Amino acid sequence: MEFFSTDIVACPDCDLLQRIPALSSGGAACCPRCGRKLATCNPGSLERTMALAVAAAIAFLITNLEPLMGLSLSGREASTTIAGGVRQMWVQGERITALLIALFAVIAPAMQIGFVLAILLTVRRPPAPRWVGALLRWVEIAGSWSMVEVMMLGILVSLVKLAAIATVVPGVGIFAAVGLILLLAAMSSSFDPREAWSRVRWVNGEGPQRTRPPAGADAEEARR
């Protein structure tokens, strides 16, 4: 099978063939036809992402272990964690919703952070084993289902609603969740999957190669 230098790509959104030009630090290449961002140049991306992923893992643990909010009414008190909300949903019969909430708020972010860490550790010494490719695919999927920021807005909504009938107190978990949202966003934007893919051993055993002459395709150069 014939394949090309990884500098030549087809835009995932419109299939236009083009060459990724040499980018300046912090620069990005976008598809000239549809505007999709195709590549970013992010020197030191692997190290920075590693630091952010470790911080995100810590914030994730605190978010999940500490109560998100407390409530008191006529001398009685209650508080909840993410797991507490999921458990009550399950107990009260909304099992599918409980599973979805667990998936979006706990499992997907955990996979996102855990897989990024595993990828970054293994690609430090290329070529990385092939299963790293599977993790790279899963990071993308987990990222699209991880909804910590949506959960945060949901918590705020229920805090405001409950404040009308009882005294509500934000818990430690809520502040950790804010940190987690920021760290997850920073982690995903600094993570460069193209760089990681270029260090993974190929299924056919021929790669990774950094340079290989393009086989005659005259690609358009992406403009900033």
Add this chain to the structure above:
Amino acid sequence: MTITARTAMREGFVACDACGLLSRPAGAEEPGRCPRCGEELEFRRRDAIQRTWALVITAAICYLPANLLPILRTTTLTSEKTDTIIGGVVRLYTSGSWYLALILLIASVMIPLAKLSALAYLLITVQGASVRNNRERARLYRFMEIIGRWSMVDVFAATFAVGIVRLRPLLSVAPEPGVLFFSAVVILTILAAESFDPRLIWDSSQGKQETDD
């Protein structure tokens, strides 16, 4: 832009959906597997239009019970009442938090509707081989992918209300079936957006003039 665009498919190449590697496939019928990551190669997502339509229609059907059925039941010593999505929005508005009411109205009511109409519009224009407003349609698709998740806000809010308000018999909150339908709408619209192939927007332009730009 009046030139015929050189797309991978037109030149006989295929880009891997998983890792992005461009390669020349084994054959046009059976493109084979990606030499880098081993994923099965496809020129376009399989049955994208049929699958997206099926998911859009199912989501539209679930949208009705999601909005008509109550999502929460609040029980106090003296009263018991249920809330629909709209009921919750109205309650927030009358209790003075109009900004939260607005957020919920956008997230729970308008985003799913906008997403369903946008997908239907993209599907119809692709099926009609439209070559107009390609860039805008591409942008619409990307925007929809980003905003879709926010309609989950009300389900999260309900979950935390249910999780924390366990002060029986003073005050307790329990979920109602509307929650299930509402989550179904969110999931189905996300899956619908994922099964659509944005490259189809551009395919009709092959060999014709692109009328935008």
